[in-house]
Amino acid sequence: xTTTATRSVPEASEPTPPDGPRKPxxxxxxxxxxxxxxxxxxxxxxxLSAVCAVWIIFDQLTLLSGVFGFIVVTAVVFLVLYxxxxxxxxxxxxxxxxxxGALVTMGVxxxxxxxxxxxxxxxxxxxxxxxxxxxxxxxxxxxxxxxAGQTCVQPGVxxxxxxxxxxxxxxxxIGVPLGILTAIFLNEIGGRFAQPVRVVVTAMSGxxxxxxxxxxxxxVVIHFGFSGFxxxxxxxxxxxxxxxxxxxxxxKIVPNDLREASSALGAPQWRTxxxxxxxxxxxxxxxxxxxxxxxxxxxxxxxxFTVFGSKVTNWNLFNGPxxxxxxxxxxxxxxxxxxxxxxxxxxxxxxxxxxxTVFILARILGSPWLGRTVRSRSNQRMANAAxxxxxGGPVN
Amino acid sequence: xxxxCSPTGKTDGHxxxxxxxxxLLQRPGGDPTPRLVVTQRTSGDxxxxxxxxxxxxxxxxxxxxxxxxxxxxxxxxFHYMGLRFFTTPEWVPQPQHGHPAEIGIAVAAVGTLIIALxxxxxxxxxxxxxxxxxxxxxxxxxxxxxxxxxxxxxxxDLMAAVPSIIYGLWxxxxxxxHMVGISRWISDHLSFxxxxxxxxxxxxxxxxxxxxxxxxxxxxxPIVTSICRELFSLTPLAEREAALALGxxxxxxxxxxxxxxxxxxxxxxxxxxxxxxxGEAIAVSIIISLSxxxxxxxxxxxxxxxxxxxxxxxxxxxxxxxxxLLAAGLVLFxxxxxxxxxxxxxxxxTRVRPS
Numbered sequence: 001x002t003t004t005a006t007r008s009v010p011e012a013s014e015p016t017p018p019d020g021p022r023k024p025x026x027x028x029x030x031x032x033x034x035x036x037x038x039x040x041x042x043x044x045x046x047x048l049s050a051v052c053a054v055w056i057i058f059d060q061l062t063l064l065s066g067v068f069g070f071i072v073v074t075a076v077v078f079l080v081l082y083x084x085x086x087x088x089x090x091x092x093x094x095x096x097x098x099x100x101g102a103l104v105t106m107g108v109x110x111x112x113x114x115x116x117x118x119x120x121x122x123x124x125x126x127x128x129x130x131x132x133x134x135x136x137x138x139x140x141x142x143x144x145x146x147x148a149g150q151t152c153v154q155p156g157v158x159x160x161x162x163x164x165x166x167x168x169x170x171x172x173x174i175g176v177p178l179g180i181l182t183a184i185f186l187n188e189i190g191g192r193f194a195q196p197v198r199v200v201v202t203a204m205s206g207x208x209x210x211x212x213x214x215x216x217x218x219x220v221v222i223h224f225g226f227s228g229f230x231x232x233x234x235x236x237x238x239x240x241x242x243x244x245x246x247x248x249x250x251x252k253i254v255p256n257d258l259r260e261a262s263s264a265l266g267a268p269q270w271r272t273x274x275x276x277x278x279x280x281x282x283x284x285x286x287x288x289x290x291x292x293x294x295x296x297x298x299x300x301x302x303x304x305f306t307v308f309g310s311k312v313t314n315w316n317l318f319n320g321p322x323x324x325x326x327x328x329x330x331x332x333x334x335x336x337x338x339x340x341x342x343x344x345x346x347x348x349x350x351x352x353x354x355x356x357t358v359f360i361l362a363r364i365l366g367s368p369w370l371g372r373t374v375r376s377r378s379n380q381r382m383a384n385a386a387x388x389x390x391x392g393g394p395v396n
Numbered sequence: 397x398x399x400x401c402s403p404t405g406k407t408d409g410h411x412x413x414x415x416x417x418x419x420l421l422q423r424p425g426g427d428p429t430p431r432l433v434v435t436q437r438t439s440g441d442x443x444x445x446x447x448x449x450x451x452x453x454x455x456x457x458x459x460x461x462x463x464x465x466x467x468x469x470x471x472x473x474f475h476y477m478g479l480r481f482f483t484t485p486e487w488v489p490q491p492q493h494g495h496p497a498e499i500g501i502a503v504a505a506v507g508t509l510i511i512a513l514x515x516x517x518x519x520x521x522x523x524x525x526x527x528x529x530x531x532x533x534x535x536x537x538x539x540x541x542x543x544x545x546x547x548x549x550x551x552x553d554l555m556a557a558v559p560s561i562i563y564g565l566w567x568x569x570x571x572x573x574h575m576v577g578i579s580r581w582i583s584d585h586l587s588f589x590x591x592x593x594x595x596x597x598x599x600x601x602x603x604x605x606x607x608x609x610x611x612x613x614x615x616x617x618p619i620v621t622s623i624c625r626e627l628f629s630l631t632p633l634a635e636r637e638a639a640l641a642l643g644x645x646x647x648x649x650x651x652x653x654x655x656x657x658x659x660x661x662x663x664x665x666x667x668x669x670x671x672x673x674x675g676e677a678i679a680v681s682i683i684i685s686l687s688x689x690x691x692x693x694x695x696x697x698x699x700x701x702x703x704x705x706x707x708x709x710x711x712x713x714x715x716x717x718x719x720x721l722l723a724a725g726l727v728l729f730x731x732x733x734x735x736x737x738x739x740x741x742x743x744x745x746t747r748v749r750p751s
Contacts, residue, residue: 068578097645101533107525108548111621114614115555118566181451189448197452199737200459206668206736207729208675210703214725215462218469237458244455268437270444291557298559301677301703305710326561333565333682341569348562359557363550
């Protein structure tokens with residue numbers, strides 16, 4: 001996309017007469033990409049006039065209300081004004097280009113806005129309850145309604161964190177080796193079965209989380225009852241395709257020369273994979289695994305019918321219902337008590353911070369600066385490949 | 397050259413002997429067939445290949461098991477209702493007041509499609525323009541230090557990683573109260589469009605398909621955006637530069653080069669988004685108020701979706717209810733599987749095109 005070519009809008013220039021050199025006609029260069037301070041001022045003025053115009057229409061004439069509607073109408077008015085102004089000043093081509101630019105910029109704003117609002121809201125509503133006490137206590141004491149006039153014991157989310165950690169840990173224990181082995185099968189071994197398996201993995205990555213939940217319900221929970229183990233299995237089903245696709249993309253870009261060099265030295269294939277391919281792809285695989293974990297931490301639907309939820313700490317993964325952070329939030333939101341909803345906010349904040357930490361970790365491990373300082377330069381490519389594989393990740 | 401590698405076995409040691417490839421491939425006996433390359437695998441290798449292949453096949457088995465076990469558990473419901481399972485709107489798994497038990501997913505299936513369509517109608521334009529911004533318009537760095545482009549890409553990925561329960565919580569407590577005003581406005585001013593009509597005197601706008609659709613749109617956005625962005629960045633550089641050299645502006649490059657090249661992939665990306673929108677359970681189940689009457693008035697309260705139905709009604713309704721929910725899950729499973737497989741085939745076809 002980067003190009004050094006000088007672009008100018010071709011205009012009808014009269015052909016140079018053959019006799020004698022003549023000064024070529026002065027061509028006015030129009031580069032829509034040149035954005036001068038005056039253009040910034042133009043944007044500012046247009047925004048201002050759009051806001052004013054909409055305010056008059058919206059507030060004074062039609063008595064409409066609502067911030068959202070105001071913003072939408074303003075955006076449309078701005079776009080029209082901006083196009084007309086640019087057309088008057090610079091012509092049709094520049095106007096079309098700039099209007100498109102403004103449109104896609106609005107698109108990206110529309111996309112980022114929910115994330116910003118969501119995170120801001122979580123922090124505003126959840127931060128004041130976030131404390132050491134919250135992280136270390138459970139909902140156990142809150143089971144009995146406290147008598148009036150007494151300060152109630154603040155509920156905590158410790159039990160849910162334990163549950164989530166155990167379930168996700170178990171899912172990683174099953175899903176990650178299986179996923180990496182499958183990716184190795186797809187990329188290093190191949191053969192007749194590779195293509196169907198690849199199709200199946202891709203199809204699985206679109207598996208609705210709730211289907212994974214009822215599947216584990218129908219094969220495990222019906223016979224053995226609710227347990228964290230069942231939840232871990234359901235999460236593993238969702239984790240597996242993420243890890244497999246991410247790892248496969250990474251293995252694909254491991255240079256073939258390395259494999260050939262290893263084979264030429266007489267290494268058997270397993271040795272080549274173990275000592276050459278996997279270490280080369282380490283950071284990329286790690287990114288894939290971490291992104292998979294980030295998704296698995298936040299899954300709610302599969303846990304609904306497998307771990308069931310609990311208000312006390314249950315350390316035993318294999319016996320009895322366990323709590324889990326997403327499930328705790330779900331029940332809190334569905335509850336009508338305001339104290340429950342407040343706990344839900346804080347639990348959501350904790351959950352978001354967990355996901356965010358894992359996500360950032362995944363990014364850092366594959367980032368170019370770490371690549372330069374710690375490992376090889378291929379890290380960034382590896383991380384990109386892993387993210388590409390995870391791109392259409394598991395579905396809720 | 398040693399004597400043993402001469403084709404005839406005879407050499408005087410002074411005249412240089414030239415060999416053709418055919419000579420070298422020939423076996424000593426003059427047999428022209430090339431020599432066979434035999435790979436001798438060590439036992440370690442055989443074990444390694446066996447284990448990896450077992451893992452690959454195990455993935456296959458899991459998917460098959462999901463289908464088989466759901467089908468087994470769903471059988472009582474299918475057996476009881478027959479094909480009417482797909483046409484019955486009610487969900488009454490236990491006989492009530494002398495009426496026999498009736499379960500069906502007619503409303504849920506239609507409701508799922510309605511919510512997914514609303515989500516896509518909102519998400520697709522926003523996603524495509526965001527992807528265009530990131531791949532075509534965004535400067536690589538902002539003020540020379542902030543890696544703007546990769547930052548935006550990371551933000552999109554982060555949005556995809558935010559748990560659906562958090563979207564659900566936010567959608568229920570923040571989005572819905574704000575959306576009610578918009579719903580009312582649309583129903584007041586745009587009611588000449590049939591789908592925006594509400595029953596006269598409607599005052600409740602919460603729990604509608606529209607609000608659920610908006611929330612699902614927000615969740616679908618990052619998926620469609622990240623795939624589209626990647627597709628756009630795969631547009632061959634030569635074509636781009638050719639267009640630029642002919643004096644095209646960026647808008648023209650997008651229209652005449654980027655879009656034609658990624659048309660197929662964009663369809664695939666939208667279908668992957670559809671797959672996600674169809675399967676979304678938690679956020680939808682928090683937002684909607686479950687109704688079992690066909691409701692095509694998307695702004696008024698009352699909606700249904702297969703995934704939300706499962707999430708909401710699980711554990712109620714006895715044996716038939718459970719079996720029915722698993723049957724609904726099976727239908728959802730098969731449908732999303734189909735959509736996703738077709739979509740990934742389309743996307744991967746676009747991806748491998750030589751650039």
